[in-house]
Amino acid sequence: METKIKPTLYWSLLKFQGWNFYIASTSKGLVFVGSQNNPFEELFEWAKKCFPGSPLVxxxxxxxxxxxxxxxxxxGKRNTFTVPFEYVGTQFQLAVWNALCDIPYGKTKSYSDIANDIKKPTAVRAVGTAIAANPVLIAVPCHRVIGKNGSLTGYRGGLEMKTLLLDLEKRASSSTE
Structure with a gap:
């Protein structure tokens, strides 16, 4: 069994108008954006699971x-992300996360829309599970996924954060039209 070198996870605390997010990257790209005002523990536990043995620096x-x-x-000055990501997940999760990145800024889709987008129309529940596992909040816009009836559904960052992000996008996209 060959020993694989564990990638270093670099982290920082992003502070913005009373919001604090722990974020992390490898040398290849962004791997984690935490929930608003959650403790370092959230990043630590995620790193232990997804990058076991990797040092956190x-x-x-x-x-x-x-x-x-x-x-x-x-x-409200940027509506797409150009930074590289390094996703750690199953093929199915990667398909879902990539589909999330295709949702236009200021728009929303339902879980069944995403299931259809990845050509797995019956996998709506699995899509929800994959979305819940999205480690890169904000940049991989899982906040743009809502219930079929238009209701705001679960969000790792909490419904308050989801609402604020969707409102921000609505305001910013209506001021540019």
Whole structure:
């Protein structure tokens, strides 16, 4: 059995208008954006599960491009992310997360829309589970997925955060039209 070198996880605390998010990347890209105002424990537990044995190193400089992108988004000045991601998940999860990235800024889709987008129309529940496992909040916009009846459904960051993100996008996209 060959020993695989564990990638270093670089992390930083992004602070924006009373919101605090722990974010992390590898040398390849953004891997984690935490829930608003959650403790470091959220990142630590996720890292233990998805990058077992990887060292966690605080490095504000390495995370600068990610912090800048997310901050610009939260200020309503950016509606797409150009930073690289390194997804850690199953093929199914990756398909779902990629489909989330295709939802236009300021728009929403239902879980069944996503299931149809990835050509698995009967996998609505599995789509919901994959969305719940999205480690990169905001940048991989799972907040744009709502119930079929238009209701706001679960969100790892909490429904308050989901509502704020959707409102931000509505305001920013209506001011540019």
């Amino acid at each position: 605080e490095d504000d400089e390495k995370l600068e491009p990610y912090i800048l992108g997310i901050t610009q988004y939260l200020e």
